[in-house]
Amino acid sequence: MKRREIIKQLGVVPVAGSLMASQSMLGGTLGSVTGPLMTKSSKGPSIYESLGIDTIINCRGTFTILGGSTERPEVIEAIEAASGYFVQYDELAEGIGRRLAEITKADWGMVSAGCAAGMKHVTAACVTGGNPEKLIRIPHIDDFEKNEVIIPRSSRNYYDHAIRNIGVKVITVDSPEEMREAINPRTAMIYIMTGDDNETGKPLSLEVISEIAKPKNIPVLADAAAEDLSIPCVHLERGATVVAYSGGKAICGPQCAGLLLGDKDLLMAAWQASSPHHGPGRDNKVGKEEMLGMLAAVEAWTTRDHDKEWQIWLGWLDEISSKLTKIDGITSEVTLPKGLNNRTPRLILKWDPDKLHITGEEVAEEVARNKPRIAIGGWSRGDSTSINITPSQMRPGNAKVVADRLYEVLSQKREPISDEMVSPSEDISGHWEVDVAYFTSNSGHKFFLEQDGNWISGSHTSEYASQDIIGMIEGDEVVLRSNFRIPGNGISFWFIGKISNGELSGSVFLGEYLTAKFAAKKVSYRQNRTKLNVPGGPPLAT
Missing domain, CATH: 3.90.1150.110 (Aspartate Aminotransferase, domain 1)
Known part of the structure; x- marks a missing residue:
């Protein structure tokens, strides 16, 4: 290689x-900042x-x-027009819901603080049925009549955290048969991420899921975050109960807004679970400016060329x-x-x-x-x-x-990159105890490494799992990489450090989760070279 x-x-x-x-994030600086941070003349790039x-x-x-996306001029105008006035938010939601229904041909519409927040609110609506006594108990829902959500494995993704935040138990299925078997009186909702795996004709198409869910009155939430808006909504026509869009993607609305279209009663229960109301959705506040900006983006969608x-x-x-x-x-x-x-x-x-x-x-x-x-x-x-x-x-x-x-x-002329590598300064094969220092806590990890020249392989035991690790060493510089994976989520660990006298230390790059520091020491085992005698049968005494 x-x-x-x-x-x-x-x-x-x-x-x-x-x-x-x-x-x-990697330990450098952005440079000094001089002058006022923001002034009336700070427009365009200068504000940054x-x-x-x-x-x-x-x-x-x-x-x-x-x-996200660049907001449409109509969105900016609506945000500016909304600013400086006061309204009652439930009345605003009612007016926007009615207007969205007129524009999109859906039963009702709602603006949330992003697509993920909308998914969270719909999940809350499905487990509470609009009952505020249940709403304020979230996420402690073990004794709720409805507290399970079914998700096809192909739809597990980083964003289903929004659903899990309500405290539901996620049931992952791989086929229509498994979905039918998973449905029970505690099933609150079925969630899918729209795309190839639920296209018409596929085993778990939206039509098939809807056919399974509707006779049992189980809502189906379709996550179409990055999709173009279709009017009437193709996913509602195929059987979804509610469809969730991101405001800050194709629709070019506010980055901090989302769009929910579908069943009015369910969306009213979702609005109940959203700020300004107190409860599990209070942390997903959407302002009147973003609400009207999102409405303007949907209206603009119908007139854009x-x-x-x-x-x-x-x-x-x-x-x-x-x-x-x-x-x-x-x-x-x-x-x-x-x-x-x-x-x-x-x-x-x-x-x-x-x-x-x-x-x-x-x-x-x-x-x-x-x-x-x-x-x-x-x-x-x-x-x-x-x-x-x-x-x-x-x-x-x-x-x-x-x-x-x-x-x-x-177009630059470059010399071929040499395949020659600097010889390793040490052999790092063995068992390592690793201390990872995060922003406000420490975590104990382990490396079990094998070295073949410049190349390293082995296993990395993090706090909750064990995964393969690969890497390389040139001189005293070491780079190791492993990937922690669970359904819907993943973390890449990139250990970049230097080895000296059996001690390895440096930084850990965690992708979107920023950075940490690490220090590792090789474990030395006591050499007890006593011959081992294997018992010939059960003990005669305990």
Whole structure:
């Protein structure tokens, strides 16, 4: 295996296409901040620059960590119009719900503090039935008549935390037969994430799930967070009870708002579980400005020239492709979406990394960390590597900046990366006791490592699980990586440190969960070389 390939697998440097960690998270600084943080003239990038923060050209899409989507002008106008006045929130929710129903042809509508908050409120509605005495007891719901949620395994994801926050027991199923068997009097709801696995014709399609659920009066919540809004909503027509959308994705509403469409009674119970009412949803407060901004985004959806937007996106991709394919060895293609989820064209630029002597991941990392900062995706497969560019959140003028910057990086002459590695300064094979220092606590971990030259493999026992670990050592520098996985969630541990006299220490990069520090010592075992005699049968005395 080539050195570049093993480094790619280890992910020595967090890839810009997926992590975008700031320098400060990794122990650096953002630079000094001078002058007032915000003034009346602090518009556009300057409001961020006043904090020492760089803005980023978004060629990745509607990722929350990058700010979601750009709000429509109609949204900004509605937010400004709503500001400075006072209304009774239940009356506002009633008016917005009625208006959303008129626009979307759904039974009712509700604005939440993001899609995940909406999922949480709907789950609360399903376990309480609108009974406030039950509502204020959440998450202590073991004695509730309804306290279980069924989720197909293909729909388990990071965001079903919002559902689990209510305290429900999640039942994971893999087939219609398992779903039928899992349903019982305690089943409060079925949740799915819309996508390929529940398309019409699939074993657990929304139609099949609805056919199973409806005779038993079990609500079905469809999570369509990143989808284009369909009017009338295709998922409601296929049998969902409520559909949840993100405000800060395709709809281009407020990043901190979500949209719920569906059954009025269930959504009224969900609104009851939402702020301003006290209870488990008080921590998911949505302001009147965001509520009206979300309504404005839905109204704008019906008047936007979506075809024109699509042609603009294609034009930007063509501008970038035309420049970069002038570099010998780079080819391009535009892929088109098949469904409603993340519906945008995407430009893929490919090359042989052994010819240009740089990988897609390395390009993504370079443009992510250095001005002008650009977020792109970078991938490698065998003897091909690529970067991908999603245009839906690019702004006018970005295409030229992106094309020029990528051309600058990819047209540079580079020497082949040597496969030679510095010899290890120590053999780190063995059992290690590891202390991981988080922000306000410490956790005991263990490494069981085997070293073969520069390469390391073994197991990593974290606080709640054990997982494989791989890594490398060059001189006294050590890099180790492991992945902790549970249904719907995962954590990547990247241990980056130095070895000295049998002690290993450094930093732990935790992806979206920022960083920690670690210190490890090799365990020495007492050598007791006494011959062991195996008993020939049961003991004659205890």
